[in-house]
Amino acid sequence: MIALWCEHAWLGGDEAERGVRVEIEDGRIASVGVGASATDAERLAGLTIPGLANAHSHAFQRALRGRAQGHGSFWTWREQMYALAESIDPDGLRRLARATFAEMALAGITVVGEFHYLHHGPGGTPYADPNELGRTLIAAAAEAGIRIVLLDACYLHGGSARFRDASAEAWAERVSQLDGGAGAAIHSVRAVDPAAAAVVAQWAAECEAPLHAHVSEQPAENAFALERFGATPTALLDQAGALSERFTAIHVTHPAADDIALLGAAQANVCLCPTTERDLADGIGPARALADAGARLALGSDSHAVIDLLEEARAVELDERLASGERGRHGAAQLLGAATAGGYASLGLPHGGRIEPGALADLTTVALDSVRLAGAPPLDGAVFCAGAADVRHVIVGGRWVVRDGAHVSIDVARELREALAP
Ligand SMILES: [Zn+2]
Numbered sequence: 001m002i003a004l005w006c007e008h009a010w011l012g013g014d015e016a017e018r019g020v021r022v023e024i025e026d027g028r029i030a031s032v033g034v035g036a037s038a039t040d041a042e043r044l045a046g047l048t049i050p051g052l053a054n055a056h057s058h059a060f061q062r063a064l065r066g067r068a069q070g071h072g073s074f075w076t077w078r079e080q081m082y083a084l085a086e087s088i089d090p091d092g093l094r095r096l097a098r099a100t101f102a103e104m105a106l107a108g109i110t111v112v113g114e115f116h117y118l119h120h121g122p123g124g125t126p127y128a129d130p131n132e133l134g135r136t137l138i139a140a141a142a143e144a145g146i147r148i149v150l151l152d153a154c155y156l157h158g159g160s161a162r163f164r165d166a167s168a169e170a171w172a173e174r175v176s177q178l179d180g181g182a183g184a185a186i187h188s189v190r191a192v193d194p195a196a197a198a199v200v201a202q203w204a205a206e207c208e209a210p211l212h213a214h215v216s217e218q219p220a221e222n223a224f225a226l227e228r229f230g231a232t233p234t235a236l237l238d239q240a241g242a243l244s245e246r247f248t249a250i251h252v253t254h255p256a257a258d259d260i261a262l263l264g265a266a267q268a269n270v271c272l273c274p275t276t277e278r279d280l281a282d283g284i285g286p287a288r289a290l291a292d293a294g295a296r297l298a299l300g301s302d303s304h305a306v307i308d309l310l311e312e313a314r315a316v317e318l319d320e321r322l323a324s325g326e327r328g329r330h331g332a333a334q335l336l337g338a339a340t341a342g343g344y345a346s347l348g349l350p351h352g353g354r355i356e357p358g359a360l361a362d363l364t365t366v367a368l369d370s371v372r373l374a375g376a377p378p379l380d381g382a383v384f385c386a387g388a389a390d391v392r393h394v395i396v397g398g399r400w401v402v403r404d405g406a407h408v409s410i411d412v413a414r415e416l417r418e419a420l421a422p
Helices: 061-063 074-086 088-107 131-142 170-174 194-207 221-227 233-239 255-264 274-279 288-295 309-324 332-346 378-385 411-421
Strands: 002-009 017-025 028-034 042-050 051-058 109-117 147-155 184-185 210-215 247-251 271-272 297-301 362-368 391-396 399-403
Touching: 002 233, 028 109, 028 210, 028 271, 042 332, 042 391, 051 247, 051 271, 051 332, 061 088, 088 109, 088 131, 088 362, 088 399, 088 411, 109 131, 109 391, 131 147, 147 170, 147 194, 147 233, 184 194, 184 297, 194 233, 194 255, 210 233, 210 309, 221 233, 233 247, 255 274, 255 288, 255 378, 271 332, 271 391, 274 309, 274 362, 288 297, 288 309, 288 399, 297 309, 309 332, 332 378
Parallel strands: 002 042, 051 109, 109 147, 147 184, 184 210, 210 247, 247 271, 271 297
Antiparallel strands: 002 017, 017 028, 042 362, 362 391, 391 399
């Protein structure tokens, strides 16, 4: 049994609690006591929150950070991303993903949803193990000490041959060989036609697996779907049987009013990736309207232009302020809920992202004594003022992964430099 005493802890309410004892047994939280004594417990100074869930990641895109900032659009960035994807090999991916997932741990992230579509070797030739790169990502996350839900993406049309399976049936056969229960993804309605999307949705339903899809990130994606199939991406996915509480729509930056209603009625998850949406000039999604309709919000760092879930959380509110001319549309507790329980739920882990008995013992402690947080109240301070550099401790399944701001087993900056050396 591990006993921790948190100076402050956020248990889901509108304020943080002071003096919270958390006991951990077998990787789960066994008990939570507010106003408890610190006797016989390890003291965690600062604000302890549930581990942060990065619900949408493409680990290999970390290699584009700072290297794709010239004039252009989403579409010119995509050409650079395709070129990068052609250059990845299994050993390079292992080193890059391990370092990137370790960077996530340093940022307080305890679980990543890896939306994986770089499946095959050069020219689209499968590796001897057709799940070589998926298994590489799973192993890299284990080495970095964080949980991973591999969202294996069906990709049939366009893009690189390295992304594509021969059919949705071939995708299902390949993914079924991934023991340990992969999640599913439909890359997008551009890359997966409606009949194939229905096959993927059916597979996910039979496995009760989480199902993710990129949805309405760019107006041109909507225009393609309307012209080719006569419906919006969300409506096409609904017709394919994809929408449910297990479904997560990624981005939803440019939905129609009916799309918002469909996602809300299905109680689907919507994963916003605001730092990437800024970086790619996507736009600002209607987060308040989606939440009001019944959709549940989650967050992701997607392209890893930055890896900072606290920045993603406040961006939902701050970007919407710019678009709406109104403040306070999302409170700190709602934003932190999206960054924690919302993300775990979207990844099929409803027992994560909370500090309560029975929950996964995934915890992140944010320092409150930095120059950035001095004088700020714990919860609003952490959400609106703190960043990845303020994360002090991270525990995953009761095991220390980050202590006093350092990864327990990986020199993260060095491994990133080596993995990214030209
Ligand atoms: Zn993405």
